[in-house]
């Protein structure tokens with residue numbers, strides 16, 4: 001079923017609001033989620049990457065060139081990190097993800113981005129018994145890590161964060177986004193991006209850190225979902241599609257929300273991509289605890305200061321709803337996505353300067369990184385900020401220096 005792209009998101013009924021309050025009120029309070037009566041689930045047709053195909057306010061020669069550059073040998077631009085070789089590496093990093101997402105071109109299901117990943121294996125007719133959901137949870141986390149996930153958490157299905165409709169990419173209409181029946185849990189996985197590549201943002205070279213993880217996660221979600229279906233349980237593999245992954249990653253205890261609009265994880269800071277699996281496998285939800293990173297953001301503006309088009313806010317979280325691409329009724333730091341994407345389009349590659357400069361973007365291999373984290377997330381926050389500022393701004397690694405590494 002599909003409907004026109006300009007159909008507004010459906011209103012939330014008073015009954016739905018009461019039900020959500022009963023089911024999620026307590027966990028929202030624990031997580032610090034503030035949701036107003038204006039809240040509506042988000043329609044994916046309004047996300048910036050989809051608007052770039054139909055909204056005249058966004059679609060331009062620059063945005064068309066941005067997408068085209070991922071599919072062909074891109075014209076080099078002036079500046080280090082934008083040579084044909086840099087674009088070549090970035091495009092190679094994306095190719096596995098592209099192969100998966102292009103499988104559904106004929107059905108309008110751009111898998112992993114505007115549709116969940118189609119099942120490659122049927123659900124086995126007999127179910128493996130799960131006498132102990134806690135043991136099953138530990139086991140599925142081990143399996144996900146064996147396939148390559150860096151962090152794994154489990155949470156309940158929370159349909160507030162599911163897109164009210166997905167996008168039929170054949171004609172850019174809205175299409176039904178209902179998951180199969182019986183899904184109860186979401187397994188959220190984080191995939192760490194390469195530290196040195198991220199240090200070269202902004203550059204086409206740095207885009208290889210993003211593409212590499214999308215290609216990794218495409219393989220990992222398919223493998224984990226196939227394992228679960230072979231056990232006789234439903235499992236739907238998902239990347240950026242189907243639901244907003246940020247609230248799910250926070251609910252699964254993987255991190256906290258940052259001013260740069262990313263989830264800050266204790267292990268990698270914001271340097272991660274997320275994927276998810278919707279499943280009926282009996283599991284036990286993780287119980288997130290305060291991590292102290294959002295608190296740090298309240299007295300830091302490094303990401304906003306470094307953003308070239310000044311797309312990030314410097315003030316406190318707000319119920320921002322000026323842009324169709326911002327979810328309504330959620331109090332949070334929201335970027336001006338039009339300015340952000342406009343900058344990407346001009347660069348012809350993604351920008352993540354706000355990830356690179358974040359003080360939590362560290363490897364945590366050294367004792368000093370770990371001491372800094374301890375201070376930054378606790379009572380030593382001011383000392384951690386002084387320490388960070390004393391070291392000056394985080395300079396970009398020159399792409400030529402990345403290529404010259406042994």
Ligand code: SF4
Pocket residue numbers: 306307308309310311312335339340341343344351352353354355
């Ligand atoms: S990705 Fe780049 S343009 Fe967008 S908010 Fe971050 S720093 Fe700004």
Ligand code: SF4
Pocket residue numbers: 258259260261296297298300301302303304357358359360
């Ligand atoms: S740079 Fe500072 S304000 Fe921005 S996300 Fe990182 S810690 Fe938070």
